[in-house]
Amino acid sequence: MPATLFDKDLRVYGSPSRYIQGQGAIGQVGRLVCDLGHRAIVVSDKLVLDLIGDQLTACLTSSDTAFEVVEFNGNLLQDTASQLKELYVPSVGDVIVACGGGRAIDTGKALAEIVKAPLITIPTVASNDAPTSKNFVLYDTSHRLVEVRHLPKNPDAVIVDTQILARAPKHMFAAGLGDALAKFSEAQACAKAGGVNMFGAAPPRVALAIAQCCEDTLLAHGTSAFDVAGSGVVTEAFDASAEAMILMAGLGFENGGLSIAHALTRGLSLVPGAKEAPHGYQVAYGLCVQHMVAESPVPEAKLDLMRHVGLPVTLAELCGRPITQGDYEVIAQATSNVQHLKNFPAEVSARQLIDAMQSTEALFSKTPENELG
Numbered sequence: 001m002p003a004t005l006f007d008k009d010l011r012v013y014g015s016p017s018r019y020i021q022g023q024g025a026i027g028q029v030g031r032l033v034c035d036l037g038h039r040a041i042v043v044s045d046k047l048v049l050d051l052i053g054d055q056l057t058a059c060l061t062s063s064d065t066a067f068e069v070v071e072f073n074g075n076l077l078q079d080t081a082s083q084l085k086e087l088y089v090p091s092v093g094d095v096i097v098a099c100g101g102g103r104a105i106d107t108g109k110a111l112a113e114i115v116k117a118p119l120i121t122i123p124t125v126a127s128n129d130a131p132t133s134k135n136f137v138l139y140d141t142s143h144r145l146v147e148v149r150h151l152p153k154n155p156d157a158v159i160v161d162t163q164i165l166a167r168a169p170k171h172m173f174a175a176g177l178g179d180a181l182a183k184f185s186e187a188q189a190c191a192k193a194g195g196v197n198m199f200g201a202a203p204p205r206v207a208l209a210i211a212q213c214c215e216d217t218l219l220a221h222g223t224s225a226f227d228v229a230g231s232g233v234v235t236e237a238f239d240a241s242a243e244a245m246i247l248m249a250g251l252g253f254e255n256g257g258l259s260i261a262h263a264l265t266r267g268l269s270l271v272p273g274a275k276e277a278p279h280g281y282q283v284a285y286g287l288c289v290q291h292m293v294a295e296s297p298v299p300e301a302k303l304d305l306m307r308h309v310g311l312p313v314t315l316a317e318l319c320g321r322p323i324t325q326g327d328y329e330v331i332a333q334a335t336s337n338v339q340h341l342k343n344f345p346a347e348v349s350a351r352q353l354i355d356a357m358q359s360t361e362a363l364f365s366k367t368p369e370n371e372l373g
């Protein structure tokens with residue numbers, strides 16, 4: 001058991017120390033670095049640096065904050081962090097500033113772990129809730145997920161500049177929605193099962209309330225937020241959705257626990273089509289399967305939102321190709337050993353997962369017959 005995990009008979013809550021969201025929020029970065037140390041080590045990839053590198057360095061310079069930029073190639077392998085550490089001389093007072101999409105944020109976490117420095121995350125897309133969480137994932141050279149690691153604590157500060165997020169591609173916003181929309185159902189399943197959260201402990205009651213607020217916010221604002229996503233315009237709906245997708249979803253899963261929807265991503269990352277899809281697309285499909293296993297239909301409003309933003313509700317949609325029996329078997333087999341599966345009120349076998357995936361396909365497939373109905 002990692003040292004950061006607690007006992008199941010305790011309730012444990014964790015979160016970032018500071019969360020700052022708004023248009024131009026990136027301007028706070030210098031102040032936050034100085035609160036936590038002396039020098040910013042900016043971890044980012046070329047794509048992100050081309051987009052906001054000048055803005056970020058101008059913010060640091062204007063607040064007289066020393067910084068170094070450590071660029072990585074966009075892949076997070078098991079040895080990436082130690083290679084990055086070779087690119088600068090670590091010193092007392094360093095603060096890691098991880099800036100970019102999920103991989104850049106996770107790379108910053110991996111570096112913060114080995115140099116034991118405070119961490120500030122600055123997401124540039126609202127595609128997932130990695131910026132708030134203490135977990136990060138490592139991949140092998142074939143892009144297969146090999147390890148989920150836990151930092152001793154959550155990031156010290158999260159800066160969500162909605163002006164930057166509003167320029168990010170629409171499909172990444174949809175991915176963030178897919179990831180976030182599963183959190184309440186998963187936290188509910190975990191609570192009913194007496195399961196454990198990401199601290200290895202019992203979920204505190206507030207976790208369920210946060211996950212519910214996440215879902216309610218997205219059901220109220222997700223459609224209109226998606227419609228402006230990518231335009232650079234920040235509406236009230238966009239601002240609310242960004243908070244739900246990054247802050248509430250992150251706190252909701254880490255404190256409330258994950259269940260079938262996220263367990264399935266282990267299996268889905270093994271099959272062609274699904275493995276290349278964004279995490280949030282995998283989770284959206286996983287949510288449909290979780291509802292099927294629970295024998296409770298996906299609420300109509302949720303389904304409408306998922307369809308509006310183009311999230312997949314069948315495996316064929318997720319993979320972009322016809323599905324074989326072998327696909328179901330590979331997914332179910334790899335999923336059946338995942339710890340999150342225990343956060344469900346009943347035991348779930350590989351056979352049940354296969355049945356649920358097949359039933360989901362039959363229910364939501366766009367056959368001429370179904371379309372007439």
Ligand SMILES: [Zn+2]
Nearest residue numbers: 179262279283
């Ligand atoms: Zn997720």
